[in-house]
Amino acid sequence: MADLDPFLVFGAPALGEDEIAEVVACMRSGWLGTGPRTARFEHEFAGYRRVMPNQVAAVNSCTAALHVSMIAAGLERGAEVITTPLTFCATINAIEHAALKPVLADVDPVTQNIDPDAIEAAITPRTQAILPVHFAGRPCEMDRIMAIAERHGLVVIEDCAHAIESEFHGQPLGTFGQFGCFSFYVTKNVVTGEGGMIVGRDVEHIARARMLALHGMSKDAWHRFGDTGYKHYQVLECGFKYNMMDLQAAIGLVQLAKVEAHWQRRLAIWHRYDEAFADLPLGLPAPPAPNTRHGLHLYTVMIDPGRCGMTRDGFLDAMNTARIGTGVHYLSVPEHPYYQRHHGWRPEQWPHAMSLGRRTASLPLSPALSDEDVERVIAAVRRIVLAKVPNRLAGA
Numbered sequence: 001m002a003d004l005d006p007f008l009v010f011g012a013p014a015l016g017e018d019e020i021a022e023v024v025a026c027m028r029s030g031w032l033g034t035g036p037r038t039a040r041f042e043h044e045f046a047g048y049r050r051v052m053p054n055q056v057a058a059v060n061s062c063t064a065a066l067h068v069s070m071i072a073a074g075l076e077r078g079a080e081v082i083t084t085p086l087t088f089c090a091t092i093n094a095i096e097h098a099a100l101k102p103v104l105a106d107v108d109p110v111t112q113n114i115d116p117d118a119i120e121a122a123i124t125p126r127t128q129a130i131l132p133v134h135f136a137g138r139p140c141e142m143d144r145i146m147a148i149a150e151r152h153g154l155v156v157i158e159d160c161a162h163a164i165e166s167e168f169h170g171q172p173l174g175t176f177g178q179f180g181c182f183s184f185y186v187t188k189n190v191v192t193g194e195g196g197m198i199v200g201r202d203v204e205h206i207a208r209a210r211m212l213a214l215h216g217m218s219k220d221a222w223h224r225f226g227d228t229g230y231k232h233y234q235v236l237e238c239g240f241k242y243n244m245m246d247l248q249a250a251i252g253l254v255q256l257a258k259v260e261a262h263w264q265r266r267l268a269i270w271h272r273y274d275e276a277f278a279d280l281p282l283g284l285p286a287p288p289a290p291n292t293r294h295g296l297h298l299y300t301v302m303i304d305p306g307r308c309g310m311t312r313d314g315f316l317d318a319m320n321t322a323r324i325g326t327g328v329h330y331l332s333v334p335e336h337p338y339y340q341r342h343h344g345w346r347p348e349q350w351p352h353a354m355s356l357g358r359r360t361a362s363l364p365l366s367p368a369l370s371d372e373d374v375e376r377v378i379a380a381v382r383r384i385v386l387a388k389v390p391n392r393l394a395g396a
């Protein structure tokens with residue numbers, strides 16, 4: 001019996017001996033919790049996003065970053081926050097955990113990002129914030145979104161989970177709004193296992209977010225238990241346990257040093273996919289907008305049953321049989337029972353997000369993919385799609 005091809009795991013992180021060595025060094029140092037490596041990671045991340053070191057706070061997830069950002073932004077209980085239906089559930093859940101009310105505004109069918117006109121249409125007297133998600137790393141239209149926010153006196157909090165490298169008109173994403181929230185989850189562009197970062201425009205707001213992320217305590221443990229003598233802390237607010245560990249920062253420090261090399265690798269894979277799929281009846285990602293930098297986090301293709309002769313789920317199954325892992329980013333938020341039950345939402349209310357979510361499939365784009373892996377993905381996609389549409393391509 002022929003050996004099976006190894007299963008190509010979707011979103012596998014690119015980890016090397018240097019990440020392993022830094023984690024071992026961290027363990028040998030005896031300092032596992034929040035400490036010097038977390039401080040260095042914050043410092044280097046601030047440099048990468050071109051903000052001051054006192055404008056960032058490392059936390060243990062992007063979900064945590066979103067949660068404490070919304071509290072630190074001082075929004076009133078029950079206020080409405082406008083966001084996209086084409087996002088991970090964490091975006092919406094964080095709004096609810098901050099005692100705020102999520103309001104969805106549909107996406108642009110081409111960019112897959114929240115449509116500024118739909119934001120404007122969703123504004124009510126209770127709206128206090130906009131939470132744009134830079135889908136797949138493609139920047140939202142931040143000039144228009146910031147203008148709307150200014151006109152209506154709204155806070156902007158950016159979900160930058162896909163957008164570590166992204167820029168809009170030369171400015172790093174995460175620095176337009178009051179807060180930018182980043183993820184270092186295992187599938188993201190910089191990996192710490194679990195991890196996140198808050199970037200804040202206002203140093204007082206980011207200081208409050210940092211305090212909320214560690215029990216609402218006035219001084220963090222690194223300073224309390226260091227060699228400068230015991231320091232009493234005060235609990236100033238009822239906070240959370242959201243701090244990043246040095247063990248996580250150890251991975252992040254090495255990963256961040258590779259962020260541009262990994263982006264270049266994904267760019268090469270992206271171009272290869274664009275070229276290899278150009279003649280197939282698939283929807284491909286829209287080219288990046290002028291004067292923007294795309295984070296290239298997800299390469300999503302659209303499987304239109306009418307054009308492809310198969311459903312999206314049929315495509316996913318066929319890829320799985322070819323031992324290639326895929327993802328779905330995302331079934332629109334109102335497809336999930338909780339949001340239907342709790343908010344009375346129906347997918348049809350946001351037709352673009354619904355339609356994209358039912359047709360989309362994400363192909364492997366990890367910088368850990370070898371050239372052979374990439375060619376394997378291409379061959380599988382071409383074989384699966386062409387098997388269903390032989391006439392169109394042979395005949396036309």
Ligand SMILES: *Cc1c(COP(=O)(O)O)cnc(C)c1O
Binds near residue numbers: 063088133161182
């Ligand atoms: C991954 C992700 C999050 C959550 O990030 P965590 O670090 O896992 O909490 C939030 N929003 C979007 C768009 C994401 O993709």
